[in-house]
Amino acid sequence: MSSGKIHPTRDAGGAPVREDSFRFPRLSLRFVPVWRRNFLVWRKLAIPSILGNLADPMIYMLGLGYGLGRLLPEVGGASYIVFLSAGTVCFSTMNAATFEALYSAFSRMQVQRTWDAILNTPLALDDLVLAELIWAASKSFLSGIAILAVIWALGLSSSALSLWVLPLIFLVGLAFAGLGLMVTTLAPSYDFFMYYFTLFITPMTLLSGVFFPIEQLPAAFQALAQVLPLAHAVELARPLLLGHAPDAVFVHVAVLAGYLVVAYPVALALARRRLLQ
């Protein structure tokens, strides 16, 4: 049960010890019951949820891909819709993870007080935030798979390499779930999320090569794109869907993993500061 780690109320000299918000997360499988709780809620609404998550990106992908695509020659060595499909998979996965980690997690934390109920059991905030992270990534994974299924069905990608997009979108989901949970644990209300979208998500989408190649951007923006997680996801997904191995795989994976490894402990520390004072 207990990890046995001791946090003394006072040190040997009797001086009070501050609760250490930035203690590194204790990872364990105890997150599973919380993940299952979220899954059970989702299952009740699974079909509308999948269709809802699928409709919006499909409209953009097919509308822009075929409509705008007719006006364009090949983009990045393929038809525009094939080019756009890789961006759409990453973009929708990011969106699904972000929405879950922002709005849904916030309502569990602040509105429904589900987190409070869970914290009264043997589970700790470490387990709870880990469960939210993996849950948001799982949900976005399903959403990404749905888009991939359409891409395969339309014959936009037929390479076996495109199967590698599956682990990629799970990693993308984890990274954006971590970032989203950081925002959620800081948010005073739902309105706060608007800043995250207008200041981070939306500009990043336009700078990450989702709709057009990054090379079209001025040099300064191309440089900026090098630190954006979505750009690295697209750099991996696009060649995989086209059927050739991506360049610099390690760098792209490392950047995405880096966002995850930083965001989760920070989100947990912020959650501790918010809920355990």
Place this chain on the structure above:
Amino acid sequence: MAPLRVAGLRKRYGAHDVIAGIGFELARGECFGLLGPNGAGKTTTLRCVLGLTQPLAGEITLAGLPVPQQARAARARVGVVPQTDNLDPDFSVAENLLVYGRYFGLPERTIRSRIPELLEFAGLGARAQTSIRELSGGMKRRLTLARALINEPELLVLDEPTTGLDPQARHLIWERLKGLPQRGVTVLLTTHFMDEAERLCHRLAILDGGRIVAQGAPHELIEAHIEPQVVEVYGENAANWAGTHAAGYAARFEVSGETAYCYVSQAEPLLAHLTRQVGLRYLHRPANLEDVFLKLTGRELRE
């Protein structure tokens, strides 16, 4: 071994001592109440006890384990009914119990076997499949109580269990809580309802400004802190009357608005005097816990 022992507990927010050194100990099978006005430190005490916040100083032993060091293992043996309902609105009544039981790491079969009995206990036997959104406030409260018992706790902690309920619903909760000590469950509750404390608690501590100002059985507190009888005198002239006459008849009196509270050992002389007064009404009653509470914590509003 006591289900809960608290000694020298202190908690500070900023420069303010929310809990300024309190101690109490629960005996197995008793119901212990923490009574106090808003802001007295009741909820903060519970949060410290459950290991949800770090105290400045003090020792807490919950279910035999030190808190916060082993809070996780200790919480496995405790049930909690929070102040605000936090049932899962997307689930049915039975699903709420099932999902909550999983948080304790209980095997699926164990949880499912406990659900029918708990729903029976909560008077929700016919509502296993009902959605939470269709339950009344009292039903939600009873389900929250049943949920807190899913792990068969040694200690049940309730934070203002009947706030916001109508009298019928409150009585039903009280009846359920009274049965718990017989099942070997120790109860720790906070309340600001005196009738609730007097009915349910074997012993209680009155908390004010982060300190325990009195501790003991309800009748002991009444005997120790207050005269046995109270005469409440009402009327426009009550304050004037009290100023001139009350001291002659009552060991102690207080005026609040148009009411004079006279605390006496022998009420007869005062009552005989009052029957001769014009424009004053009065009520003669035995002293109760509320009198003790108001004496010890004052009559000023706490906001």
